[in-house]
Amino acid sequence: DSGVTQTPKHLITATGQRVTLRCSPRSGDLSVYWYQQSLDQGLQFLIQYYNGEERAKGNILERFSAQQFPDLHSELNLSSLELGDSALYFCASSPYRTATAEAFFGQGTRLTVV
Amino acid sequence: EDKVVQSPLSLVVHEGDTVTLNCSYEVTNFRSLLWYKQEKKAPTFLFMLTSSGIEKKSGRLSSILDKKELFSILNITATQTGDSAIYLCAVEDYNNNDMRFGAGTRLTVKP
Numbered sequence: 001d002s003g004v005t006q007t008p009k010h011l012i013t014a015t016g017q018r019v020t021l022r023c024s025p026r027s028g029d030l031s032v033y034w035y036q037q038s039l040d041q042g043l044q045f046l047i048q049y050y051n052g053e054e055r056a057k058g059n060i061l062e063r064f065s066a067q068q069f070p071d072l073h074s075e076l077n078l079s080s081l082e083l084g085d086s087a088l089y090f091c092a093s094s095p096y097r098t099a100t101a102e103a104f105f106g107q108g109t110r111l112t113v114v
Numbered sequence: 115e116d117k118v119v120q121s122p123l124s125l126v127v128h129e130g131d132t133v134t135l136n137c138s139y140e141v142t143n144f145r146s147l148l149w150y151k152q153e154k155k156a157p158t159f160l161f162m163l164t165s166s167g168i169e170k171k172s173g174r175l176s177s178i179l180d181k182k183e184l185f186s187i188l189n190i191t192a193t194q195t196g197d198s199a200i201y202l203c204a205v206e207d208y209n210n211n212d213m214r215f216g217a218g219t220r221l222t223v224k225p
Contacts, residue, residue: 058213098145
């Protein structure tokens, strides 16, 4: 167990809908990273927050947004969902500010868009 | 565009064999390279490399970076069935703070 908690574990929703994925980082970690893993695109870095502020942005669509709250948990919001958004979404956390620091991954949320 | 290429994509070996996994990259503003192991679900961190020629080692695993030739290798000696996983390489571009992952190498170790 990495100490990073993601909820829900599975989510099935229809195209056009909006969902929120939640991540609780390890105790004391200030950075939260979001990743998307799909069969055709592999693992892709989406966005990083450090102590409440957006720190780095990767290949994140405009329909997606994230935030980190004062208690350091983070939410990834996905809207106007398309079939191609079906993927495993990982959250990771670390105590460091950089994007490639040693990060600990949660077990992921499997999103299925039908 | 930044690119990370891993080879081979798939590898099947027997217990006790030594394997070498490759990761080459084209990143404009290289900051660091990371190796991860992904078994059933979440990737787990193996190594972070920032300097050329300095080997990082953890048990039977080791890795080294060549910033001149733009590649890294991950070695696993005396492989065990528990080493079966997908091994991912990722590179960070410090200019835009983006991370790029390779497609991964699927390693299968047979008893």
